[in-house]
Amino acid sequence: xxxxxxxxxxxxxxxxxxxxxxxxxxxxxxxxxxxxxxxxxxxxxxxxxxxxxxxxxxxxxxxxxxxxxxxxxxxxxxxxxxxxxxxxxxxxxxxxxxxxxxxxxxxxxxxxxxxxxxxxxxxxxxxxxxxxxxxxxxxxxxxxxxxxxxxxxxxxxxxxxxxxxxxxxxxxxxxxxxxxxxxxxxxxxxxxxxxxxxxxxxxxxxxxxxx
Numbered sequence: 001x002x003x004x005x006x007x008x009x010x011x012x013x014x015x016x017x018x019x020x021x022x023x024x025x026x027x028x029x030x031x032x033x034x035x036x037x038x039x040x041x042x043x044x045x046x047x048x049x050x051x052x053x054x055x056x057x058x059x060x061x062x063x064x065x066x067x068x069x070x071x072x073x074x075x076x077x078x079x080x081x082x083x084x085x086x087x088x089x090x091x092x093x094x095x096x097x098x099x100x101x102x103x104x105x106x107x108x109x110x111x112x113x114x115x116x117x118x119x120x121x122x123x124x125x126x127x128x129x130x131x132x133x134x135x136x137x138x139x140x141x142x143x144x145x146x147x148x149x150x151x152x153x154x155x156x157x158x159x160x161x162x163x164x165x166x167x168x169x170x171x172x173x174x175x176x177x178x179x180x181x182x183x184x185x186x187x188x189x190x191x192x193x194x195x196x197x198x199x200x201x202x203x204x205x206x207x208x209x210x211x
Contacts, residue, residue, distance in 0.1 A: 032056060039139075046064045049109065050072075054085075106133065116144075129182045142169070142199055185203045
């Protein structure tokens with residue numbers, strides 16, 4: 001069951017206009033897709049968590065054999081399913097902290113701009129670890145805090161609209177958090193996202209660390 005009901009209400013409410021709002025950030029998604037795509041190929045089965053209405057999903061699907069794109073908001077998924085998708089792309093409703101997949105079935109997992117808005121992101125990382133094959137990739141592009149900045153006007157507006165952010169990391173603390181939860185960090189590159197600083201974090205499942 002979805003634990004974060006506060007943010008779920010927010011995403012359910014904005015699902016109809018989310019795609020239109022995020023069109024201005026297409027360049028950011030293209031940059032993220034390019035960064036991730038360097039490690040993807042047509043033999044890979046990949047899981048995307050917190051896919052929203054598919055802004056990144058359609059781009060990733062061009063580089064993999066199959067992409068299962070998921071979100072905990074039914075309305076987001078219904079909106080995504082109305083778009084013309086490639087045959088190797090499927091949308092479904094999933095809770096990132098309680099995934100309904102067998103263990104070790106995915107070559108890679110993408111979770112973009114979501115860990116920081118989860119009350120217990122370590123539970124999502126535990127599930128990601130479980131469903132990844134040994135040595136599988138975790139891609140976690142995440143909005144991070146700029147040095148010396150405590151808040152942004154944009155985040156204050158989102159809070160006013162009912163959106164909650166539970167964690168604030170910079171690139172180093174985000175990398176450390178992922179490492180503490182069973183992954184070997186491979187790269188953490190900052191890109192210009194416009195909205196907030198964004199760290200494109202890539203890591204690999206460390207076999208034998210977690211049960």
